Amino acid sequence: MSLYDDAVLVLKGYEGQEELRQAYLDHLTAHPDGMWKSCGAGHLTASALVIDPSRGRVLLTLHRKLRMWLQMGGHCEPGDASLEAAALREATEESGITGLALLPGGPVRLDRHPIPPPCHWHLDVQYAVLAPPGAVQEISDESLDLRWFGYDEVADVADDSVVRLLEGTRARL
Numbered sequence: 001m002s003l004y005d006d007a008v009l010v011l012k013g014y015e016g017q018e019e020l021r022q023a024y025l026d027h028l029t030a031h032p033d034g035m036w037k038s039c040g041a042g043h044l045t046a047s048a049l050v051i052d053p054s055r056g057r058v059l060l061t062l063h064r065k066l067r068m069w070l071q072m073g074g075h076c077e078p079g080d081a082s083l084e085a086a087a088l089r090e091a092t093e094e095s096g097i098t099g100l101a102l103l104p105g106g107p108v109r110l111d112r113h114p115i116p117p118p119c120h121w122h123l124d125v126q127y128a129v130l131a132p133p134g135a136v137q138e139i140s141d142e143s144l145d146l147r148w149f150g151y152d153e154v155a156d157v158a159d160d161s162v163v164r165l166l167e168g169t170r171a172r173l
Contacts, residue, residue: 004035006082007044010106020110024123037075042121046086047073049165050095052131053173058166059137060158061094062145069158071165087127095146096138103128108168111161128169
C-alpha cells in the first residue's frame with residue numbers, strides 16, 4: 001500500500017473534526033502529490049507529541065525556523081510506509097529518544113496551518129507517542145532546544161494547536 005493510500009484510509013477512519021477531515025480528503029483527491037513537500041497547494045505532514053504520563057510531562061522542541069515550542073513532526077518521506085511510521089520517525093529523529101511507542105487509536109487530532117510560500121498549507125496529522133521510562137532526549141539540527149514541560153506549563157509556552165493536542169492525548173490516556 002502506498003503512503004497516499006494509507007493516508008486516505010487513516011483519514012476515512014478518523015472520527016472527529018469532520019469538516020477538516022473532509023478538507024484533507026478533498027485535498028488528496030485534487031492533488032495526488034499532496035503527500036509531498038513539493039505540492040505547492042499544500043501537503044500532509046505527520047507529527048507526534050512525546051508524552052511521559054508517569055511524570056505528567058511532554059517533550060517539546062523549540063523549532064529552529066519558527067522559533068516556537070511545538071511537538072515533533074514534519075514532512076513525509078518516500079521511505080515512510082504509513083502516516084504512523086512518518087510520525088514515529090519524526091518524533092524519534094527530533095527527540096533523539098529510542099523506544100518511543102505510538103499511542104494506540106490512530107491520530108489524536110488534525111491541524112491545518114498556513115506556511116510561507118512557495119507552499120501554502122501544512123495539513124498535519126497529529127499522533128502521540130509514549131516515552132519509555134528513563135528516556136533521555138538529544139537535540140537535533142532542526143531544534144534550538146528540547147525541553148520537558150509539565151502538562152500545566154504547556155499553555156504558557158506553546159500555541160493553541162499544541163494545547164489541543166495535549167488535551168486530546170490526555171483524554172485518550
